[in-house]
Amino acid sequence: MNKSSKKERFLEVVLKLIHKKGFKATTMRDIAQELNFEVANVYNYIDSKQSLLEEYLFDIQDEFHTAIDHVLASTHTADKKLQQAISSYIQITTKRPYEQALLVNEWRNLKEPRLQEFVERRRGYERKLQAIVEAGVKQGQFRALDIEMATQTILATLRWLYNKCLHSESIVNPIEIEKQLIEFIFVGIIKN
Incomplete structure (x- = not known):
């Protein structure tokens, strides 16, 4: 999987999670957990x-x-x-x-x-x-x-x-x- 595909997959998962939980309720920890990442790895894809x-x-x-x-x-x-x-x-x-x-x-x-x-x-x-x-x-x-x-x-x-x-x-x-x-x-x- 190339870097672009990884980012697209990441963003797709984040959008679905935000839709499910709401923007305010979705934490960086939730995002990391959903993707089996460490929280620090989330910042490789987004600033905030x-x-x-x-x-x-x-x-x-x-x-x-x-x-x-x-x-x-x-x-x-x-x-x-x-x-x-x-x-x-x-x-x-x-x-x-x-x-x-x-x-x-x-x-x-x-x-x-x-x-x-x-x-x-x-x-x-x-x-x-x-x-x-x-x-x-x-x-x-x-x-x-x-x-x-x-x-x-x-x-x-x-x-x-x-x-x-x-x-x-x-x-x-x-x-x-x-x-x-x-x-x-x-x-x-x-x-x-």
Whole structure:
């Protein structure tokens, strides 16, 4: 096993452990024990739990921002942009469910100033999605509705998805999930 594979295995085990116990409850000793390491060996892979959390949260957040920025830059109509934004969210989540779980559940464990930076970037993503919803209302594609409430409802509908990916008894098919969730969201937002 090469060094990269060892680190990937290490990080996979740590993500699963954090998901199982929670960030605060997971200690360096727990990590070492889970991997049959001495505690000192854990530091060969990470500087600290906090740096690991920062790295994962900002990395997946970057991926979400890049995806929605591509959607916003497209020439599609608002309804197509919303479909693409939902699709990219689902694709990222199904590919990286443990990181998405961190994003949903553990971001509050960031320390300042990174916490404030994270919150601002999260609001930025929400504003980008909100701009798509607002454009759809203005273009007459979406019903006249409270833009913020619609945006937060869409996000709430998507944020639980990591849980299905991690705890599903069957293999999760992202294309089928995408179809169902887009249908569900669009029933509430599309103008008749």
